[in-house]
Amino acid sequence: MPPVPTNKAIKEFEAANPNIKVKPEYGDIGGYFDKLATQVAANDAPDVITMGGAYPAEYANRGALLDLAKVEGPLDLSKMDQGALENGQVQGKQYGVSTGANALAIVVNPAVFQAAGVAIPDDSKWSWDDFAKTAADITAKSPKGTYGTATVLTHDSLDAFARQRGESLYTQDGQLGLSKETVQDYFDFSVKLSESGAAPSASETVEKLNVSTEQTLMGMGQAGMMLTWTNSLTALSKASGAELKLLKLPGETPTPGIWLQSSQFYTISARSKHTDAAAKLVSFLVNNEAAAKIIQSDRGVPSNSGMRTAIQDLLTPQGKVEAAYIDQIGKMEFAPTFIGPTGSTAVSEITARINTEVLFKRLNPEKAAEQWLSESKAAIGK
Structure with a gap:
């Protein structure tokens, strides 16, 4: 039923x-x-x-x-x-x-911030660098096993990252709409989070792929922040036993990437x-x-x-x-988003797999970007 x-x-x-x-x-x-x-x-x-x-x-x-x-x-x-x-x-x-409606957001556990003595950022003006620094601070000031952020990189957050640069994951005519430079910078950011301790190590990241809400770091009360969809807030709050909050994505000024x-x-x-x-x-x-x-x-x-x-x-x-939060986002002006073309369901898997290769240093971000573009174009037949 x-x-x-x-x-x-x-x-x-x-x-x-x-x-x-x-x-x-x-x-x-x-x-x-x-x-x-x-x-x-x-x-x-x-x-x-x-x-x-x-x-x-x-x-x-x-x-x-x-x-x-x-x-x-x-x-x-x-x-x-x-x-x-x-x-x-x-x-x-x-x-x-x-x-x-649903939207990407940074889910925040105020209790983790408070325990680490780190202030919750002002989401009206924070950058991705601010996000990375805040996450690294939380990890450094928290018990072993607690991180500033759970893994950030998905094909959805890659889309938001691209849209903040005036690009997009897909165009209206069903093509890829982002540059090699943007993809490379995003893989660079993924490495930066892991190497700084802001996010889990490569092996820990792989362990947390495709786990249930209850088994995520946020669900276990072991992450200060997590980039995810808003409709997971209730389940994450229930799992963690915490009153979680929502922040807008970093880097939303001057060009919003949210939708x-x-x-x-x-x-x-x-x-x-x-x-x-x-x-x-x-x-x-x-x-x-x-x-x-x-x-x-x-x-x-x-x-x-x-x-x-x-x-x-x-x-x-x-x-x-x-x-x-949805009402707040609904009042913003942002570029239209387009449903992925036939074959695009494979792009999510491609993104996760290549990110894993980058984290384990089997691919550098530049080569990873080239491979991502090649495989993603093949997946959508463009």
Whole structure:
């Protein structure tokens, strides 16, 4: 079955639409997309499909997703945030509807800062150098095993780093949009964090790849900072037992690298025989106040401002911190972001693998940047 809040919202939808019956399918994330690929290949995909990251573009480009302009009657998108709508577009066509907004942030554990005697930085003007210095100070003044920051480098934070330089991970026409110099500088920064002690060693970094929230350094209360998505705040707070805070990314002036990212998207199968009913379900999930009060921020902070208002008083303290941060980011002016093209789901793995090679000094940052560009271009076929 789907996550409990979504399942409850579906039951509300069925009560409001007695002629429509919904049969939910739930899949563990580990096998979710393998199962979906099999279903799509067999022309047996669900009518409504939840997906995130680059998957909407991959499936839209295969002709597997419905152009939502075809169901604009039963699907009301008029109250959705413009940035959220753009997140769900592929080559100008709307294929996905945001389940909720998410953004990159620096999660901070004030207790670790206090124990180390280090002040929490002013996020209105701090730089990446400030971040590195603060993290190194925390490590130096903390017990062994506690670090200033958990590992920073991912393909998402690489995108933010590039956007601060007026570049981007991907362009609107599906090409790589960042220079060799930017990629090299980012790998240089990764090495700097590790060698200074600001972040864990190479071997410790590898040990923490793909672990559960509870097993991350932040989740274990052993990191002062962690760059991650805002919708992980509640889980990290619960795991660490600490009242965590959110800071904006370093280096956001003069050019912001941040963007609002849809946590996931509701999409409709191009082969659905029930497109109007599917559209009504999606519309209900993103526009109905009863559904919003059930789901709250489980799938990200709602991308409909009316629904954000409706759930404000119901949110946990950490949920309110997340919602306030999303509102703050939503008021900023930043460049548009584009869904990765077909093949881009491999870029995340490429980034992690090459970063590991750099940390173990099997590649220097310059060669790593060349290899990253070569492999990433091959992955997206450009």
